[in-house]
Amino acid sequence: MSDQEEYPLTRSKRHQTKKKKKPKSKKPLIIIAIILLLIGTMGFAFRKELVPIAFKLFLEDRVKDRIDSAYEPIKVTGPAGNEENQDKLTKPFSMLLLGVDEREGDVGRSDTMIYAVFRPEEHRMLLMSIPRDSYVPIVGRDKRNKINAAYAFGGTKMSVETVEQLLQTDVDYYAKVNFQALVEVVDALGGVELPITEVIENKQKIHIKLRIEPNKPIYDGADALNYVRYREDSDYKRTERQRIFIKQATERALSLGNITKIPQLMEIASSNMKTDMTSDFIIDLAESLYDKGSVPQMSSYMLKGEGENNQYGWYYMLSDQGLAEAQEIVDNWMDENTAATDLIDPELKE
Helix, strand or coil, X not given: CCCCCCCCCCHHHHXXXXXXXXXXXXXXXXXXXXXXXXXXXXXXXXXXXXXXXXXXXXXXXXXXXXXXXXXXXXXXXXXXXXXXXXXXXXXXXXXXXXXXXXXXXXXXCEEEEEEEEEECCCCEEEEEECCCCEEEECCCCCCEEECCHHHHHHHHHHHHHHHHHHHCCCCCEEEEEEHHHHHHHHHHCCCECCCCCCCEECCCCCCCCCEECCCCCCECHHHHHHXXXXXXXXXXXXXXXXXXXXXXXXXXXXXXXCHHHHHHHHHHHHHHEEECCCHHHHHHXXXXXXXXXXXXXXXXXXXXXXXXXXCCEEEEEECHHHHHXXXXXXXXXXXXXXXXXXXXXXXHCC
16 A cells, blocks of 8 residues: 555544634644653753753753654654644644564564543543554455554554554554663663552463562562563553553653753663654653643543454454444544533543
8 A cells, every 4th residue: 555545534534624624733742652751851851950051052952863863754644744733732632652562583563552642731641542452454454453463564654544544533643662661761760659569470371471579669670561561461451551650650750850861761762762753842842741740630541342262363352332432532532622521531431
């Protein structure tokens, strides 16, 4: 399928067409990829600690250069990669977070897929987890498959387009983070708090050995990686742990005052993540978050379905009703005219 081919209009695009108003550029608002958030937040913290002139003269170019090294635009049906959309932080903005397990000589798969929406006026964020084994149509392929296979078949571009088709909405931006970087990031932060109250341990022979002890005040990077990857309970619990980690790590980053960590975090990011957001946008975004002094209120949701075994393996079969519900929630959160009191709280739907 060529880059020039047109895909069916999403509901959001059909809605815009019906209005027949002068087109407006989308105005992105937040980043959920934890490494990007860490770099932007710390970068802005660094700027606040110094005289503005000194920052301009000695540090700003270094910060921007490191972030720019992770910039990788892609061609998609939505506005991702279009710098004209990177103007102000005022309207709802969506982003696809891809947590990938890529190693040398391996194409990798997206073990984590989270569709996020941020609403700056309400300082709220929606984290919608898409189970990696969801059996869905893959854009550019003739057959259905597990959604995490989209990354193996066509990289970030195919993953983004497949999620757009699934949720019938746009992905404004993406951030791809290598899972192995999570260990380095958490350790650079001095660890992270996690609500672990009982032993987490893999017991099946087909899974890698891991064991996490409960009730530690701080968990290191290795424990944090095992926490988000453990899967011997359920997909629901696994995606819930991923969302919990994002919240806890973000809070940890916003509470840090040690500016000496910035070069180390920038180095980790430049070699372990890719995004189609510019360095200017990331720093502006971090500034808006840093000024508020708190993590956005987060609402979580996981696409509903049931596991099913067949001759080809285990799949997560999404229910038609659950998918329609997810699309309704996304439409509700992405509509800038939705009042705060009318936002759907997906956690009440669980």
